Amino acid sequence: MCHKDTIGRVAAHDGRGVCAARAIVALVFAASVSGQTSADLKGGFAPDWRRIGNSSIELMLAAPASGPVERVWYSPDGSRLYLRTGSGITFETGDYEKWRRVAVAPPPEPDHAPVPASTPAGSLGVRSNPANPMRFYSLGAEVERSDDGGQSWTGMTTFRKLSIIGNGMHDLAVSPRDPDELVVANDEGAWRSLDGGVTWAGLNDTLPNLPVTKFAGLAQGTRGVRLVTSGAGLIEWAPGEKDAWQPAADAAYSAEAAARQAASQALGVQVTAFRSAGDYQYAGAADGRIWVSYDGGRDWLLSQPAGQNPVNDIFVDRAEPRVAAAALGGAKGARVLRTMNGGQFWDDATSDLPDGAANGVTEDLASGTMYVATDRGAFFMRTNLNGAAPPGNWVPLAGLPQAKAVDVKLDPDGNQLYVALEGYGVYAAMAPHRLLSLRLVNAADLSQRAAAPGSLLSVLGGPVRSARAGDLDFPILASSDSETQIQVPFTVRGPIVLVSLDGVRGSLSMPLPVENVSPAIFIDSRDGTPMVLNADTGLLVDAGAPVHSGGRLQILATGLGKVTPDWPAGLAGPLDNPPQVAAQVQAFLNNDPLEVTRAVLAPGYVGLYLVEVQLPPVLNAGPAGLRIESDGHASNSVRVWVAN
Numbered sequence: 001m002c003h004k005d006t007i008g009r010v011a012a013h014d015g016r017g018v019c020a021a022r023a024i025v026a027l028v029f030a031a032s033v034s035g036q037t038s039a040d041l042k043g044g045f046a047p048d049w050r051r052i053g054n055s056s057i058e059l060m061l062a063a064p065a066s067g068p069v070e071r072v073w074y075s076p077d078g079s080r081l082y083l084r085t086g087s088g089i090t091f092e093t094g095d096y097e098k099w100r101r102v103a104v105a106p107p108p109e110p111d112h113a114p115v116p117a118s119t120p121a122g123s124l125g126v127r128s129n130p131a132n133p134m135r136f137y138s139l140g141a142e143v144e145r146s147d148d149g150g151q152s153w154t155g156m157t158t159f160r161k162l163s164i165i166g167n168g169m170h171d172l173a174v175s176p177r178d179p180d181e182l183v184v185a186n187d188e189g190a191w192r193s194l195d196g197g198v199t200w201a202g203l204n205d206t207l208p209n210l211p212v213t214k215f216a217g218l219a220q221g222t223r224g225v226r227l228v229t230s231g232a233g234l235i236e237w238a239p240g241e242k243d244a245w246q247p248a249a250d251a252a253y254s255a256e257a258a259a260r261q262a263a264s265q266a267l268g269v270q271v272t273a274f275r276s277a278g279d280y281q282y283a284g285a286a287d288g289r290i291w292v293s294y295d296g297g298r299d300w301l302l303s304q305p306a307g308q309n310p311v312n313d314i315f316v317d318r319a320e321p322r323v324a325a326a327a328l329g330g331a332k333g334a335r336v337l338r339t340m341n342g343g344q345f346w347d348d349a350t351s352d353l354p355d356g357a358a359n360g361v362t363e364d365l366a367s368g369t370m371y372v373a374t375d376r377g378a379f380f381m382r383t384n385l386n387g388a389a390p391p392g393n394w395v396p397l398a399g400l401p402q403a404k405a406v407d408v409k410l411d412p413d414g415n416q417l418y419v420a421l422e423g424y425g426v427y428a429a430m431a432p433h434r435l436l437s438l439r440l441v442n443a444a445d446l447s448q449r450a451a452a453p454g455s456l457l458s459v460l461g462g463p464v465r466s467a468r469a470g471d472l473d474f475p476i477l478a479s480s481d482s483e484t485q486i487q488v489p490f491t492v493r494g495p496i497v498l499v500s501l502d503g504v505r506g507s508l509s510m511p512l513p514v515e516n517v518s519p520a521i522f523i524d525s526r527d528g529t530p531m532v533l534n535a536d537t538g539l540l541v542d543a544g545a546p547v548h549s550g551g552r553l554q555i556l557a558t559g560l561g562k563v564t565p566d567w568p569a570g571l572a573g574p575l576d577n578p579p580q581v582a583a584q585v586q587a588f589l590n591n592d593p594l595e596v597t598r599a600v601l602a603p604g605y606v607g608l609y610l611v612e613v614q615l616p617p618v619l620n621a622g623p624a625g626l627r628i629e630s631d632g633h634a635s636n637s638v639r640v641w642v643a644n
Helices: 251-267 432-436
Strands: 002-004 010-013 019-022 050-052 069-074 081-085 090-093 100-102 125-128 136-139 143-146 171-174 182-186 189-193 212-217 225-229 234-237 271-277 280-285 290-293 301-304 311-316 324-328 336-339 358-364 369-374 377-382 405-410 416-421 425-430 439-442 456-460 464-469 476-479 483-487 496-503 506-513 532-534 552-558 585-589 592-601 609-614 622-630 638-643
Touching (some): 125 171, 136 171, 212 251, 225 425, 251 271, 251 290, 377 432, 425 432, 464 483, 585 609
Antiparallel strands (some): 081 090, 125 136, 182 189, 212 225, 225 234, 271 280, 290 301, 358 369, 405 416, 439 456, 532 552, 622 638
């Protein structure tokens, strides 16, 4: 049987307790830019944003943490809690789950608070509630409590010499309604106790206070989105993560950080922004100077003289490193620079960008589209071929929370746009420039891998009415203003076919490499969560629902080629006795082979294959890399979660 779940995904049941959900058609934009000019879009363009992760970080405290909170206080009747983050933003809540940004000044310190008999050494302040004149709380290196008017004090937040709510204490508030209810603000967020400090809960899960400063890496394979933070170091939202950002390491980021440090030493300045591609290296400083090296950092040339704004970020095109862009701080003046000739000349691309610092920049060279993260949000524009910005061309990316955009990135294929917002974290959507030029990609992972007979493909960038290669029709499965899903006929032959697409904005032909098999596991293209299910429960395997040793996995894939008996393209696989994959299929978990119990067309789906594998009775718990192979062709590697 089939039904639709609450987020519009098609779900299919194969009669064996396996229920799979897949967004076959992703309505990735709320509107299309078809036929619109930059002037038409000046009010803003709103992609269909999806948030990746939440606002909290796992630091092994009493609960997930967040960024610094400097003040906390209650309303006079105790019905609402207010806090001010380290970045100076004030939020309020009445239910301790939903936070609303408000313009409320914190109250002054109480003038007539009761004075205890004594206070602990290093106390930053003492709080009390008139309902219990003998109860006091002191905030210092930890929270301490006195129940005898200050004669004696007991630590409430330290276990084995470590703070269970983090360090850097800033403020403490006691509820006017209950002397046992208190909230603490520190460098790791906000923390609440309902029993006088005996136990603590975090208030950080939904508080928009993630201290993100830059992207360290995007989701790829078994890796998730990785961020640089101002206090917690490098963090990652791994594919299938459900709870909080986790501390992480990234070799590529560490290597670039080392290269940036080497550039600082060679130039005798503190390099504030650094990027490299091949032998090209670009380095920017706080005084606006930009240097370029063409030999891997051995020799440096001053490319841009000092100016009024610091260099916050540099983008370099990996395929054409002579093309680079720089984002500069400051409220006014040149804040977006672009070079087409390896830094010999820099063009001012600031144009009509609103006042405020530019914090991050990236570009899709093929379409000539630039994206910039600023204090006023994220923007994009089409550049002139000479590198300069046409006047009045920056378009705001609407639909994001009102917050400072600290960074912006495109995935390696230029299909997905990622924006990092101060406090709120990461949002992703199809890049707007994709609506200006169609691209044919694998539907499973949006890669440029070859197709195979029966493969599912996505035409990114707009609706398509028909698709043909010679006398072969490619069935159109679904179409939206921004994306079309088509299936490769099972009778197609390679090595290359020319696919003619008839779209609402005209017709064009695209070469499509075709191989007998080209396996790919379906993933959420934005955060890397794979479409891998627990065959016994029907649930997606993730950190919150891991598969157990000895269990079975069902993998949704495409590109496994022909099936037996033959099956027509465009028709859903039968629920009973689905056709079997003709090619040999293997599966590997952390490079160890798994038993493949069946490989068939996914019952109830069009163009999807179902590969079922048996896990061994003993496995190491935790995340593991999973891939499939068909006739020696490997799929993408995805992350699954295993429990003993």
